[in-house]
Amino acid sequence: MAANSPAQAASSPLEQSRPAAVEPTVFMGRGFDACSAPSLKAMRAWAHGASPYGAVGIYISGRQRGCEQTHLTADWISQVRELGWRLMPTHVGRQPPCSERADSQQTIDPAHATQQGREEAAEAFTAARNLGLGRGTPVYLDLEAYPLGSAGCAQAVIDFTLGWTQGLHSAGYLSGFYSSTLSGVTDLLAARRAGAAPMPDALWYARWNDKAATDGDGLLRDNEWSGHRRAHQYHGKIKESHGGISLTIDQNQLDTIVAG
Secondary structure (H helix, E strand, O other): OOOOOOOOOOOOHHHHOOOOOOOOEEEEEEEEEOOOOOOHHHHHHHOOOOOOOOEEEEEEEOOOOOOOOOOOOHHHHHHHHHOOOEEEEEEOOOEOOOOOOOOOOOEOOHHHHHHHHHHHHHHHHHHHHHOOOOOOOEEEEEOOOOOOOOHHHHHHHHHHHHHHHHHHHHOOOEEEEEEEOOOHHHHHHHHHHOOOOOOOOEEEEEOOOOOOOOOHHHOOOOOOOOOOOEEEEEEEEEEEEEOOEEEEEEEEEEEEEEEO
16 A cells, blocks of 8 residues: 555544444344345245344445345335344445456546545435434445455555545444455455554455354454454355245355444
């Protein structure tokens, strides 16, 4: 990371960012995420112990969400919360400039990464608010896997993430970060250890090793996103059936902040 990066400068307003004052909700247990928010019928069928899951990841905003969200409304949010579900709101916006994914059509501009992160945060907390998810809600930034090795790409990812975090904090929301341990998480850890701030409040890391644990898999130190701030996506694209309804999901183990 460049030593004179504006995200690291001592006088930077990013370092003055503070998390929301509202006490967050913590969930410990298994969760799933699906490309599209499932129907209410499916959420009812999978609730109350019919499935092993108690939390669900939902894609609330972002210009690069991969699926239609025909069920995702404020009423859907209200009803699934009444069923006892906890939520991991997720935003899929601009992707790393070195992304090799064919569907990453809009990428971070390294020259404006911090400002673009703030802009994405504004889009995310507006969507959260419109869905009835108020202050203190965490929103997880989804940065899909990308190749490591480019200092410029890594810097853009970090500047974007710091801007994202500042933007959410200024609106009273909490910042989450989702990425692969082999790309975004590696770069984020390096930035944290170098003193970059403000860091996201929670880390959701993807490592498909079939271990339903949040121990960091040897990558995270004990003091990094400790105290109920970790989620682990440990298996992806699996079809499960509960209560007579099948869904294709990713499996997660959570010990982190959610929308309750």
